[in-house]
Amino acid sequence: MSTKIVYSGGIGINIDGKWVLLDPIKMPSFKPDIIIVSHAHRDHYNIRVLNAFPNVPLILSNETYSLIARSNKLRSEDIIKTEESYMEVNSISLEFFDANHILGSRQILINGEIVYTGDICLEKRIIFKPPEILKAEILIIEATYGNPLYIFPERKILYRQLLKKVIKDYFDRGKAVVYARSPGVAQELIKLFSKLRVSIYAHRTVYAHTQIYTENGCEITQYKIIDSSSEEGIYIYPIWMGKNDIGNGIFVTGWAAVEKDERFIPLSSHSGLNMLLAYVNTSNPQKIYTVYGYARNFSAILKQQGYDAESLW
Ligand SMILES: [Zn+2]
Structure with missing residues (x-):
């Protein structure tokens, strides 16, 4: 399997010539074959981009669909609402796991080896359950608070x-x-x-x-x-x-x-730096891409710890 990962309008993953576009906020430089929205925060989707490729499967959770459709006119063709956790689309396997960030937020496991965390909260909260930490060969992890200033109290x-x-x-x-x-x-x-x-x-x-x-x-x-x-x-x-x-x-x-x-x-629906590091250590990937917020800081911290990390952001 040949894989290339870039940031262009959203996170672009090219697998054997097919493009998966994750959380697009601008028009990408490539034509996607699958579009996935991890959750319904506005810094993770742009309705114009979601509607610009009417025949490309758009995959999101039921809950994410409800939150987005509340205030936007979302196209009706080729939308797949993921009630199930596993599916195969355009010969690419996709598995969805809770992310404990907001209602409907998901982590995505692609072809059994690439994990995108989306925005994620590892802590136990009064709402939702803590998420599973997924084993990955390639880990794409959010870094909103990937900075030592953001280690939150319990x-x-x-x-x-x-x-x-x-x-x-x-x-x-x-x-x-x-x-x-x-x-x-x-x-x-x-x-x-x-x-x-x-x-x-x-x-x-x-x-x-x-x-x-x-x-x-x-x-x-x-x-x-x-x-x-x-x-x-x-x-x-x-x-x-x-x-x-x-x-x-x-x-x-x-x-x-x-x-x-x-x-x-400082109560957040994201993970602080210590929790992000805990995710990486348990997931134990060969290659890490950081994205959002303090992506550069976080990739530098990971490199110091001996990981092969780079910022997409
Ligand atoms: Zn979010």
Whole structure:
């Protein structure tokens, strides 16, 4: 099997002349034979590219399809929603595994030896199960936090810190305002806060995403949409809405690891550097490609440890 891996609009894997295109955000320089979207975050798909190749199979999980189709007009031809974990398309074998990042996020094993992690969270969370670490010959791994600045405290410690902050704001002001990425950490937080037995109000986007979670079997209850009748409670907004609320809101994101302010909590749906290294060590690949975020830092760290690593990013 001859294999070539490049970054062109998305991750391109050429296997014996056929191109697999993963998570395209721009038009690739080649014509793909298969397109796969690992999950429904906007930095992992571009609707124009997905619709530009109508006869090329587009593969995504059912849940990813629901999240993307909520706000986009996705083509209807040649879409394969992966209810099953194994399939063969254009003589290429594909196996899908949970990634514990957001609803529907998957890792992909191609021809039994190439693994693409997509965005991945190795930790145990209150939502979803920890993912399997896949053995790979060639590993393509995300590196959003592939930097020593981003080694996160244990999740149960972060849960405790966050709950303490939220309870304090609620009792002091009658309202706690929390900003987190949606879909993703926002839904994890709704589930976490539901233990507190106070009203939970979600911004309409967070609310719509949470509904898709519950429709797909994720047990999240007790949340309402924010409207004019909303009263005392915990309010959850998408993280991008928080920039004018610093000093008041509570910000929950991995990027918070470098902030000194205690209103920033580094709880992430990605893995920190130590977890990324744990993945690589267990997977034990011959060749590693890093992608996204701190891809260059992470590949340098891997090289120091004796791995054959290079950044695609
Ligand atoms: Zn993501």
